Amino acid sequence: MTQLPSWAEWLVSSLIIVGALFALVGSIGLARLPDFMARLHAPTKSTTLGVGGVILGSIVYFSVSASFSLHELLITIFLFLTAPISAHLLAKAGLHLELRRVENTRDLRTQPRQYSDEDD
Amino acid sequence: MLNKVLPAPFLSLFLLAFWLLLQNTISAGLVILGVILAILIPLYTNRGRDFPATIHRPLKVVEYFVLLLIDILISNLNIAAIILMPSRKIKPALIEYPLDIVGEVPITVLASTISLTPGTITAEIRRDGRALLIHALNVHDPDKLIQSIKQRYEMRLKEIFKC
Numbered sequence: 001m002t003q004l005p006s007w008a009e010w011l012v013s014s015l016i017i018v019g020a021l022f023a024l025v026g027s028i029g030l031a032r033l034p035d036f037m038a039r040l041h042a043p044t045k046s047t048t049l050g051v052g053g054v055i056l057g058s059i060v061y062f063s064v065s066a067s068f069s070l071h072e073l074l075i076t077i078f079l080f081l082t083a084p085i086s087a088h089l090l091a092k093a094g095l096h097l098e099l100r101r102v103e104n105t106r107d108l109r110t111q112p113r114q115y116s117d118e119d120d
Numbered sequence: 121m122l123n124k125v126l127p128a129p130f131l132s133l134f135l136l137a138f139w140l141l142l143q144n145t146i147s148a149g150l151v152i153l154g155v156i157l158a159i160l161i162p163l164y165t166n167r168g169r170d171f172p173a174t175i176h177r178p179l180k181v182v183e184y185f186v187l188l189l190i191d192i193l194i195s196n197l198n199i200a201a202i203i204l205m206p207s208r209k210i211k212p213a214l215i216e217y218p219l220d221i222v223g224e225v226p227i228t229v230l231a232s233t234i235s236l237t238p239g240t241i242t243a244e245i246r247r248d249g250r251a252l253l254i255h256a257l258n259v260h261d262p263d264k265l266i267q268s269i270k271q272r273y274e275m276r277l278k279e280i281f282k283c
Contacts, residue, residue: 025204029202032203040241042203045195067145070141071144080236085232091242095243095244107213
């Protein structure tokens, strides 16, 4: 392992710790939010920053210790492309199965049938 | 003429950048090979593109992307705060969001944007394709949320895609 200058060590470790903290918060949210739809919010959002922090750390580490490196950015691109799609599919499945929602969820649909699979 | 060789200039640009990121080095040979691939792949796959979309304002795309990044950052902090406070305080809602824009690609981009930003997830599109169903994690005033999405994202998309 190469020795990093101390500013880079600080920067890399704080980026990784911040990333890990957000990943942890996302997982806690997955466990403790009240219903399916609310649980979906935690992993789709907090993990983007969690992974982002770790990736930035990796970019800084490899750019300082070896040659300039950017291909970690590909992970971010794929994450941004796939996270909304998987969230959308899960939300859609939850909606059509009419999973139990917490009581204070307000349903503001004017024509709920417009969103269901059933034939009229 | 240019349209024949480059049917999708932004796809080509994306492919070239993607290729160079994958290689993780830049040399003349790699750039030339990348340019050849970036021209050939869109030419070959153009028949399969079902939903053509033209970007009219490339600079606005950059602005949109930066705005989105900042909002994702803020949304992460918001969600973290909601998760760490007692859960019975949250006020979730299913909101109908009327669409102003038309076309598959712009609507898809808007839906993905909504899923990535503060406390909202797109769940479904209405059968006639003129409204999105949004699940919001913690919202006090649904109309204000709809207005803010319209002004922040939909107006910009409308300018970018001219739809």
